[in-house]
Every structure is written in C-alpha cells, then in structure tokens.
Amino acid sequence: MQNFRNYELQKVELSPYCNVFYGLNAQGKTNFLESVRFMSIGKSMRENNDKDLVKWGEEFAKMRAVAVKSGVSRTVDITLSRLKPKSLKING
Numbered sequence: 001m002q003n004f005r006n007y008e009l010q011k012v013e014l015s016p017y018c019n020v021f022y023g024l025n026a027q028g029k030t031n032f033l034e035s036v037r038f039m040s041i042g043k044s045m046r047e048n049n050d051k052d053l054v055k056w057g058e059e060f061a062k063m064r065a066v067a068v069k070s071g072v073s074r075t076v077d078i079t080l081s082r083l084k085p086k087s088l089k090i091n092g
Helices: 029-041
Strands: 002-004 007-009 060-069 072-081 087-090
Touching: 007 029, 029 060, 029 072
Parallel strands: none
Antiparallel strands: 002 007, 002 060, 060 072, 072 087
16 A cells, blocks of 8 residues: 555555454554455445545555465555546456
C-alpha cells in the first residue's frame, strides 16, 4: 500500500494459515482490512467516494496484491487518484 488511508508505504506478507492483527487504537488495523476488501471487490466498507481513501495531502494511493495458488502467481494493482477514475490492472 502506498498513501492508502494512514499508510505512507506498507508491505504486508500474510501467512497462508493464520494471521492475527493487534495494536493500539488508530494504528491502521481496520485500514489494512479495508484495503483487503477494496482489493477483493473494488469498494470500501466505510467510504462511498474512492478519493477519500487517499492519504490526506497526497494525490494518489496505490495498492498491490500478489496471490499464489498451486504455483501460479496473480497480481492485482489498483491506483486511486483525487483527479482521475480508479485504475485496475490484473497481471499488468
């Protein structure tokens, strides 16, 4: 994630088995889960306007998800902009 909600730049590698997220309030746990939902269905669970997901003071946000199943890798890239419609790319 880059410039998504409160994240400036964040890379997260998930375990294929179990993942636990913990921390103080307002540290980004829900924002991370929101990014996963957005990457899955293209919609926020909290905002109607995509540009509201861009970090305050920034022009764009980017998210990339890489999934590997049975040795096959798939990449999804989403770019949100305050000035343009969202961009979605699958495997480039």
